Amino acid sequence: MKTLRPLLIAVLFVALCGAAISANAADTNTVKLKPYTLKTCVVSGDKLGEMGDPFVYAYKDREIKFCCKGCVKDFKKEPAKYIKLIEEGEAKAKKAKSGAAPSTATDSK
Secondary structure (H helix, E strand, C coil): CCHHHHHHHHHHHHHHHHHHHHHHHHHCCCCEEEECCCCECCCCCCCECEEEEEEEEEEEEEEEEEECHHHHHHHHHCCCHHHHHHHHHHHHHHHHCCCCCCCCCCCCC
């Protein structure tokens, strides 16, 4: 009986820790990341997919795609710089997509 009690406590402890870890893992998988909408690598400027599948990296609340894993190292050195470039690229693409209507001035004779 003296041997059974510590064994039972150890089994309960492991079960509770496992449940806590799996609950935490489930919470992190449900975080919705802002998708990366650019067609090029923010670090190198290369078109995504030219060197194989893009390397996908999660940074804070965003998904970032790189042409290769090596670009992640450069990104990590100056993330604010590259986030700013991503935001500028997204704004430019959104502006182009909304189609700033060209001027249609006509001469009246």
